[in-house]
Amino acid sequence: MKFKNFPMVPRVIFGRGSFDQLEEILAPKRDSEKAPFIFLLDDVFKGSPLEQRIPLYGKDSILYINSLAEPKTSQVDAIRDRIRHDFETLPSGIIGIGGGTVMDLAKAVALMLTNEGSSADYQGWDLVKHRAVFHVGIPTISGTGAEVSRTTVLTGPEKKLGINSDFTTFDQVVLDPDLTAGVPLDQWFYTGMDCYIHCVESLTGTYLNAFSQSYGEKAQELCNEVFLGNSLPDEDLRGKLMMASWHGGMSIAYSQVGVAHAMSYGLSYLLGTRHGIGNCIVFNQLEEFYPEGVKHFRKMVDKHGVEIPRGICEGLGDDDLDTIINVSLGMVPLWENALGKDWQHVITPQKLRGMYEKM
Template sequence: MFRNFKMVSQVVFGRGCFNQLDEILSFQRVKSSSFVVFLVDHVFENSEFKSRIPAHDQDMIIWADTDDEPKTSYVDKLVEKVKSFSSDLPAGVVGIGGGSAMDLAKAVSLMLANPGSAADYQGWDLIKKPAVWHAAVPTLSGTGAEVSRTTVLTGPQKKLGINSDYTVFDQIVLDPELIAGVPKEQWFYTGMDCYIHCVESLQGTFLNAFSQSYGEKSMDLCREVFLQDPSDSADKLMMASYFGGMSIAYSQVGICHALSYGLSFVLGLHHGIGNSVAFDYLEEYYPEGVREFRQMMEKHEIMLPRNLVSGLSDEKLEKMIDVALVLSPLWENALGKDWAEIMTRDKIRQLYQRM
């Protein structure tokens, strides 16, 4: 059986296209009382950008706390907040921000339509009812969250996405002007998430012509942005993120992402930093990619955090390993069906201890 996967149904791209968001949302406001939930990264709460959000009087703006990786418990709180705001479901949920804000918007739109806690749905195809209409406006580029069928969440026992066709956004608004002025390290680490997506997808055992086509174009764009500094780097990074996200729709990521999930769950590292930390120790598996990654770090004067696992208790180290091992599709993509014989607990422990 071939995967019949869901894609974002509507996309607008171009500098200044954010100004069309109000018109786009007007098609969802079928009643005069229809309201939209804007779930916006809290970094914009005291910025000029706040005044550009096309919120109507009846709408709800939530300033999402993205200091930590998205948690299932936080999603549950946000859902209750929306339900307390109105007894009706919103006409739409719009996530504005980086990967965390977009993942929160996905999760809230899903959980407004499905019972229980977000933690109940961490896994593959557990969601039973379609989400509330939801849209994304990325203000960071690299995660591919704008096109993926996953909302990555940290639950009480594991870090694992809600993977479902219902997770996919109905609309995305790709305005390169919105990623201008991002702090350099955040820009770099988020972009490296995209670059590492491509390395892992293109070297994976699940690779086919569909994934390869998107992955190779995304890789080319990443190289331009991080090794050549083109004048239109924001436009190119935004498209690299889009293509990078598409490349894993028919493929998967690999060793780095699996290890990053463990780092994030135990140490609270943000996804992009966690990927970068882990990737720097994976030359054995991705030699060309790691060498090029180090060239990019050197060019942009990025210094990775070191000795993160030093002094960590055995209990926390074992939990890191547990979280990484849950992600069997990632390991299989990287190492094949016999991955468990290659990547033992001892091997994973040794990799973590180097970090």
């Protein structure tokens, strides 16, 4: 048996106020005055105090990212082309500051600056040939695990699928819980549930091993404290959820996600449904596969008074449903983790159609 030698983020700093060490972290990585750092910043922070704290020097530049839509391969290629056009040399690094969308874009752009063609050419497993430029992830919301994973999930012209490679992982991550203050309740909940669902899918999957189990169990414990526990100071909740996101991401890095993610990719591809809320919509209907996980999920929903949308597939025609189903069925490792190598005997196109029609 051959074991996969997965990469890990080599350097991470955690703590309230740790963002202020960014200048110190970046200084040794600056190649020259002509090689800037490019900061991809969620545009909700445009003109904010956080933007003013970004350590800009020389030709360093901020590119504002609208994160209302899921990241696309065309968006990655456009950012890559703009950087190549505007600067005479490769940048010293790409720094993503924002949620999962910005994290994924930062990883993908860093890869595409050193690999030719379109990012759509690399959607899959271990297709990337060359190491990315230095890249840093700084999450401003917790739950996606994008800060630690070896994938960058993108919607392409034909599918929604990650660039999964050993070169995708960030070189440095800055985990500052203070950056997640002020996130709206619904967004905080949907993104946090992405982490919780990671744990359920990892811990019940056929790919489970002692490594992924240890991270998944800790992440699930932290999610329960945050979403079902007694009241804690906001700063403690932010730190716990940030650690849950990290541990949840590590758990699926060494195993895989499952039914909820496989089905939510179909919703996102056709309807543009955001990842966190898409997972919640799907997971709410998955008692057949995750009875205990769904039971606790619904307790969390009730406790925080969050609405899970229903009826999003109403009125879809046969062609649209076929598209969603085909995208979902293409997520083979996810289905195999959830149901084993004979998963196709359980999940047929007809079965999936019936499940989507309930959403």
